[in-house]
Amino acid sequence: MNVVEASGLGKRYGGTWALRECTLAIPAGHVAALVGPNGAGKTTLLNLAVGLAAPSAGAVTVLGGRPAGSPAALDGIGFVAQDTPLYKNLSVADMLHVTRNLNRRFDQPYAQARLAELGIPLKRKAGKLSGGQQAQLALTLALARRPRLLVLDEPVAMLDPIARHDFMALVLTATVDDGVSVLLSSHVLTELERVADYLILLSRGRVQMAGEVDDLLASHRVLTGPAAEAGRYAERPVVHVRRGEAQAHLLVRAGPDDPVPPGWEAHPVGLEELALAYLREPGAAALPGPARGQALPLDTGEPSEVTR
């Protein structure tokens, strides 16, 4: 089952496309990270998936074909919006009560136990909680609905490192214990390596790369060799070139068994490095299925990072 499936999905605000021609299928059972620079369309894609926005083009379904925003879809998705909006004048207990009344399922004992663990008093007004506690409360509310898909929009952007760690720990527990699939957007790349096992890279309103992290890492390598020869390497699609004075680092789409040119060394690539490389080369694409990624000519003036 795919938790999110989009085909030709597009969203236009006024004359600007916030997202266009987005086709992807996120299988269940993953923590999928939606990564991209600000304005890439992350929030738009999430809003479309949870039914807050209606598509201008194409279609999006969730949880195995349920139209986004339909009652059946809403029932199965727990969504925590950016900046975790809560009714600030309601107490934590009232927020639980409101959420319980607005949903078919609500696991009150779970929510109370989780809040007790986190040390969030039930009588406190939601607006008086710290930013980290508000995020934890919003996440608890979403999880207590026993969703099958948890959608988080920039969940940790506003949090300090400890709150960030605690928040992600709660997300991971839910995925392991309850089999919840997660789709989260973030521009904090360092968090992802630890939690995400599926990556969707958005750039300028389009899907640039999508796939399981393991597959993506296995199909990319960093080649290090003499800078002078960097331009001649054209056997496999090059995503990104990082040139030093003597050496150049090429991120190429190549498996571990692909031959390494003489005089060059191959290294595996990390998730953050991979994501950064693609983000720096918005023209490069790596999509699942028949490779749509094209070889990039190297000396065309494409931006490349020059290292010392």
Add this chain to the structure above:
Amino acid sequence: MTALTMPARPEQDASLRPVPWRRMAWVTWRQHRFALAGVAALLGALAAWLWLEGLHAHHAYAVAADCHPASSGACGNLVGYFLTYVSTAQTIAIVLQAVPALIGAFVGAPVLAREMETGTFRYAWTQGFGRWRWTLAKLVPLAIAVAAAAGAFSVLFSWYYQPFLTQTVSFNFQVPLDSGLFDLRGVAFAAWTLAAFAIGALAGMLIRRVVTALAATLAVYTGLALAVGLYLREHYLTPLLVKNASPPASAWVIGQQWYARGGQPVSQSTLGQVLQTAPQLAGGKGGIPQDDPTVNQYLVQHGYTLWTTYQPGSRFWPFQWIEGGWLLALSVLLIAATVWLVRRRAA
């Protein structure tokens, strides 16, 4: 028995039944109880004032009306005493004109505007209840609550105002159809409150800012109420005409016009010139004294005809139902438009 042997898959389970409506009732109450308490406090305070004033005014009226012989000086004093309550009654009537607008602005406008302003709609609209049902489950009970409160209040006001409308005590300063009074009695007050709430709700959804939506509600409501009072209400039913005579005392006079022998309307200045030829009359200063029987008689004798258009006082209830009816229809339309906007709005 298939239900037992085959555990329902979540996909099927989800299409079973929606979250019951009644569960939203608590949410609506919990989130808007302070606004409703504000309405109760406002109307309660005004009701207490009306009740106290009303008891005194009713008593003074009863004493004056029972006095015999009515022409005696003692009775005149009692009438005079009763008339001291008139100015308070007029003040109250003016104050009450603002009540529906205030309820619409302070209860209606924030319902959606606050959600949009603080971003909590992203929470509310992604819960299992569903966003258009959520909107309906908020707006309809609140609309009914404020309309019912206003309706109950206007019953009290009608009782309070009764002495000031009767003609037994040798005076009559207002008729039931008068603009300042008509919309405070009968079903109109509740209907105007309902419409104000609906205007507020839609303004909140369109503007998405509490303070701006609140101000817009006050402005739109005031414009609508003025337009109806000044232009629309007199057209609910075809007005009656009376020639060269006064309409009944309870009538709401809409217009008077003098016509010459040939049937063409005559301007005030022409009439003034006519009156100047009659030095025994007080007129001749550019206009004519309104409703002066001697002047009117003089003009009629000289071949002019006075046509008065008016709505008879007996049309009070038909007018109430007409106004209540279209305001109810308007409110339903505005609330439906609000729900429609919520359904189609992109985040």
